[in-house]
Amino acid sequence: MLNLSIVIGVSLILISKNIILLNEETLILLCFITFCYLGFTKLKDSIVKDFEDQKNKIQVELFESFELISNSVSINLKWQKIFPILITNFANLEIHLKNLSSRMVIQLPFIWNYDIRKKYLKKLVFTKRLEQQISKLIILLLIKKIERVTFLKYFYSTKIKIAPFKCNSQILLRQYIETI
Template sequence: MLNISFISLLSFVLVYLNIIILNEEILILFCFITFCWIIVTKLGSEVTKNLKNQSLVIENSLKMSLNNLLKALIRKNKLSNNYKMVAFNFKTLNNHYIQLGTIISSKLPAYKTQESQKTYYKKILFTHNLEKQTVKLLTLILSDKLAKVSLSQNFCAYELKETRFKCFAKIILREYIETI
């Protein structure tokens, strides 16, 4: 370290030789240099400790932020892998959906035909049974009406002795015999 007396003597010599001109700026510079020198000599160890503490805090903060960044990158990597799997799963689902659609579209006409056959078979069976019942009913109604007509013809022909009805009976009998 430099001695204060040596610095003082040197500065007097420089001022005396007019190498250093004393004015306000130079005096302020000397004061500032003196202040810095005193701070370094008297508070140097405290400043060093404080700077070391701050550097440790900054170092720990950087390590933490790097660890957090690493964790975030790992999570992002996992999420991107999951997104890739989701995309792959959607492609697989799309393929299954297309296969299902083609199978359904190929089997749907046969299924519809089979269902239609079942439905129409039931309807045709119902219609057939209805026709049978209708034929029976019409037969009964016609036989009842014919019986009434024949009764009324017999009544008119034999009870009322109407000749026209006797003629009708003979004509009908002749037509019947011709058809046989």
Template sequence: MLNIGFITLFSFVLVYLNIIILNEEILILICFVAFCWICTNKVGKTIAYDLENRSLTIKNSLKVSLNNLLKTLINVSKLHSDYEIITSKFKILHNYYIQLGTTFVNNLPKYEIAESQKKCLKKFLFVYNLEKQTTKLLVLILSEKLKKLSQIQKLCGEDLQEKRFMCFNKIVLREYMEII
């Protein structure tokens, strides 16, 4: 850099030769240039260090921000692909539910018919058993009545010697003989 003394001497020569006219604007310009030059020489290293730290902080912040943005984009891409997979699985599930509903609706009448047949079969079996029991009961009641009737007929025919009952036995005996 140039020596300050040389610059000062050269400035005085230019002023003396009236090449540079000293007025307020020129003096303010000279003061501003001197201030800037002194600041850069004396405080320049501190400012450079501060600006360097700030630039590193901004650079690190930008790297972190870009890494976060990259991670976010990767996650969004993964979510998008997962969403497509889930959507396709829901479509498959929808088709299965449609098939299940259709099968259920188609087989429901068959199921109802089978269930009603089972119920009717149980009822018919119950009625059949009831008829058999009733038939047995009627046979027992009739046999008891016939037994009592035959006892009364025997009593009236043999013991009491009632003629109508004796004649009745002969008619029944003749009918049996004709059948045989």
């Protein structure tokens, strides 16, 4: 390295001959150069260590990124091999889906018809049971009415003794005898 006394001597000669002007910019430049020289000479071991650490970090990141890129490229290559198979599979799936939907559309009226038949069958069974119950009820009501009528007829003919009722019973008795 240059001797510090030689550098100072040469710079004093240049300043005295007005080759180097001493103004603020020059003083700042001299301070900066001095700072850099002292920083480099005194801190060079720590700076070298820091640069080595940064170099190692950058190297590790480069290797990791290279691994990621190589993995993604290999995955992309696999997908490119699988992609034509997927396209044919999706085409086959589309054909099957169209067949299924067309058959479903064809069968839909039958299914709907079956559901309607099932519902109407239940309604018809319910209506049949309802008719049976109503017919039983009507028969019971008629029996009650006939019972009342016969009771009243008996009452009028035996207790009150109204002549038209006696006559009616005799006419009915004659009709029964004739039918026998």
